[in-house]
Amino acid sequence: MPFHRCAICLADGSVVAQDVDVSIDVVNRHGVDEWFGTITVTHLASLAAGQRYVLKLDDGRSGEFLVRRNTFAGGVNRAVAIQGMSALR
Numbered sequence: 594m595p596f597h598r599c600a601i602c603l604a605d606g607s608v609v610a611q612d613v614d615v616s617i618d619v620v621n622r623h624g625v626d627e628w629f630g631t632i633t634v635t636h637l638a639s640l641a642a643g644q645r646y647v648l649k650l651d652d653g654r655s656g657e658f659l660v661r662r663n664t665f666a667g668g669v670n671r672a673v674a675i676q677g678m679s680a681l682r
Contacts, residue, residue, distance in 0.1 A: 595616065595617060595618075596614060596615070596616050597614075597615050597616075597617065597650045597651050597652065598612055598613065598614065598615075598650075598651040599611075599613055599614075599615045599632075599648050599649055599650050599651065600612070600613075600648075600649040601613065601632070601634075601638075601640065601646050601647070601648060601649075602646065602647045602649060603646060603647070604645070604646075604647065604657075606647075609638065609639065609640065609646060610634055610638040610640070613632055613633065613634050613638070614632070614633045615630055615631070615632045615633075615648065615650070615675075616630050616631050617629070617630035617650075617681070618630060619681065626680065626681070627677060628656070628677035628681050629674075629675060629676045629677060630674075630675055631672055631673065631674055631675070632672075632673040632675060633670055633671070633672060633673075634670070634671055634673060635669045635670060635671070636669050636670070636671055638671070638673075640660050640663055640671075640673050641660060641663065642660050642661065642662055642663050643659070643660065644659070644660050645657055645658065645659050645660075645678060646658055646660065648675070648681075650681075654681050654682055655681070655682065656677050656678075656679045656680055656681035656682065657677070657678045657679040658675040658676060658677050658678055659675065659676050659678050660673055660674070660675055661674040661675060661676050662674040
């Protein structure tokens with residue numbers, strides 16, 4: 594999974610978190626690219642399971658995603674599992 598730095602926003606463009614690490618994997622299933630990954634954020638970031646957000650990558654791509662799981666990883670970090678809900682462009 595390639596690693597990127599990213600910003601996470603709400604649909605209205607307001608920033609929830611920025612300059613965070615994300616690992617993303619893109620797979621092609623039946624001719625359609627699907628993506629998923631893991632975001633590493635501090636416990637202060639308010640990413641709720643079941644909620645949709647917009648991911649803005651350091652390479653200029655962005656896409657809407659759903660938080661699948663927000664797991665306390667000990668210390669100050671959380672591992673947030675995400676699933677792409679729109680194309681990553």
